[in-house]
Amino acid sequence: MAVVALVVLGAALVAVLAFTTPWTAAAAPAGGRAQASVSTDFTAEQKAREDRFHSELRPWSFGNLALGLALSLVLGLTPLGARIIELVARPLGGGWAWQAVLGGLALGLIGQIVSLPFSMRGEIALRRYGLSTQNWAGWWADIGKSWLISAVLGSLALLALFAVIRAAPRWWWAWVATGAAALVFVLSFAYPVLFEPIFNKFTPMPDTPLRAELVAMADRDRVPVKEVLVADASRRTTALNAYVSGYGASRRIVVYDTLLRDAPPAEVKLVVAHELGHAKRNDVLYNTAIGALGTAVGVCLWYLLMTWAPLLRRAGVTDPGDPRSLGLLLALLGLAGLLAMPVQNLSSRRIEARADEHALELTRDPATFVQMQRRLAVQNLADLDPNPVIYVMFSSHPTSPERIAQARDFATRAGIELRSTR
Ligand SMILES: [Zn+2]
Numbered sequence: 001m002a003v004v005a006l007v008v009l010g011a012a013l014v015a016v017l018a019f020t021t022p023w024t025a026a027a028a029p030a031g032g033r034a035q036a037s038v039s040t041d042f043t044a045e046q047k048a049r050e051d052r053f054h055s056e057l058r059p060w061s062f063g064n065l066a067l068g069l070a071l072s073l074v075l076g077l078t079p080l081g082a083r084i085i086e087l088v089a090r091p092l093g094g095g096w097a098w099q100a101v102l103g104g105l106a107l108g109l110i111g112q113i114v115s116l117p118f119s120m121r122g123e124i125a126l127r128r129y130g131l132s133t134q135n136w137a138g139w140w141a142d143i144g145k146s147w148l149i150s151a152v153l154g155s156l157a158l159l160a161l162f163a164v165i166r167a168a169p170r171w172w173w174a175w176v177a178t179g180a181a182a183l184v185f186v187l188s189f190a191y192p193v194l195f196e197p198i199f200n201k202f203t204p205m206p207d208t209p210l211r212a213e214l215v216a217m218a219d220r221d222r223v224p225v226k227e228v229l230v231a232d233a234s235r236r237t238t239a240l241n242a243y244v245s246g247y248g249a250s251r252r253i254v255v256y257d258t259l260l261r262d263a264p265p266a267e268v269k270l271v272v273a274h275e276l277g278h279a280k281r282n283d284v285l286y287n288t289a290i291g292a293l294g295t296a297v298g299v300c301l302w303y304l305l306m307t308w309a310p311l312l313r314r315a316g317v318t319d320p321g322d323p324r325s326l327g328l329l330l331a332l333l334g335l336a337g338l339l340a341m342p343v344q345n346l347s348s349r350r351i352e353a354r355a356d357e358h359a360l361e362l363t364r365d366p367a368t369f370v371q372m373q374r375r376l377a378v379q380n381l382a383d384l385d386p387n388p389v390i391y392v393m394f395s396s397h398p399t400s401p402e403r404i405a406q407a408r409d410f411a412t413r414a415g416i417e418l419r420s421t422r
């Protein structure tokens with residue numbers, strides 16, 4: 001039955017991605033599409049600064065990723081993880097519930113400690129280039145808060161997980177797949193209400209002419225927006241951004257206070273028009289549904305892998321209901337995350353291009369769109385011309401030159417003249 005579920009859900013996931021991803025955001029203009037070009041809109045100095053920044057940051061962010069994956073493989077594919085879990089639960093009697101909770105906390109803490117020096121070096125690079133405005137007290141507070149949230153949610157999830165596996169040794173995959181998929185929906189809905197306020201303060205946008213324009217634009221777009229919220233992002237960063245989170249009653253459009261401070265109102269309007277594109281298409285709900293389906297597929301796969309005795313033996317366990325198999329679960333999750341990344345980002349880049357097209361159609365202002373993309377790219381030190389492997393694996397958005405090229409195509413089709421803006 002698990003094989004049947006895996007095949008059916010896996011096929012559904014592939015079909016949904018293949019048929020609902022907006023592969024082309026807009027038709028090509030008669031004379032062909034504009035080529036993405038860095039030098040048309042960015043100076044050599046801007047490109048060089050971004051290059052220096054990324055060559056300083058990358059060793060630490062990739063080192064962090066590689067070491068985290070290597071660590072999870074060592075903990076999961078050798079008996080080391082099982083030994084650690086046994087050890088930390090022993091003083092409390094070594095029952096399965098203590099193993100699940102304390103084992104999860106111990107492995108999580110080891111992962112956190114190993115990644116700390118890399119995250120600190122990354123933060124130092126962000127500060128050297130003026131992107132981070134945090135001091136170490138604030139930085140540690142963020143780490144502590146995230147750790148606390150994952151510790152509480154993770155412990156509850158692991159308790160529930162191993163209770164179900166032990167109660168239903170043959171059918172746990174069906175319960176866990178359903179429960180995990182439901183949890184994805186719940187967390188995505190609750191995220192803006194329960195978790196975002198732990199890290200940032202959100203205030204309704206002040207009553208300015210810009211706010212009135214934004215609300216009128218949302219009206220014209222027939223996207224019900226009760227409130228545009230401003231996040232105090234400047235406590236952490238100088239980067240400019242905006243986003244939509246939640247769905248249904250929890251959906252909100254958030255702009256960074258840095259954007260309102262540093263960008264002219266016309267450009268803020270273009271940013272919000274892009275976010276309205278996400279809201280109108282319910283992109284957050286769509287991504288949540290894809291995530292829930294992917295999670296269910298992953299659970300079926302995990303169940304089947306756990307029937308493979310040599311794999312369990314490697315991890316030093318004999319039974320998936322044994323919480324000492326947690327290291328193996330984390331290793332499989334790490335691998336699955338890495339494999340899912342290029343697929344997620346491929347779909348994400350197409351959805352971003354659709355939101356860009358929406359912004360262009362709604363405002364019919366490609367010139368300001370280009371100015372806005374340039375400002376965001378320069379201030380956020382965006383990678384203007386990423387290595388193809390990095391692009392495929394990690395880019396959730398098209399590059400700024402690609403987004404500008406899309407605006408040029410829009411301008412060509414609309415008969416608007418756009419020159420080089422460098
Ligand atoms: Zn977007």
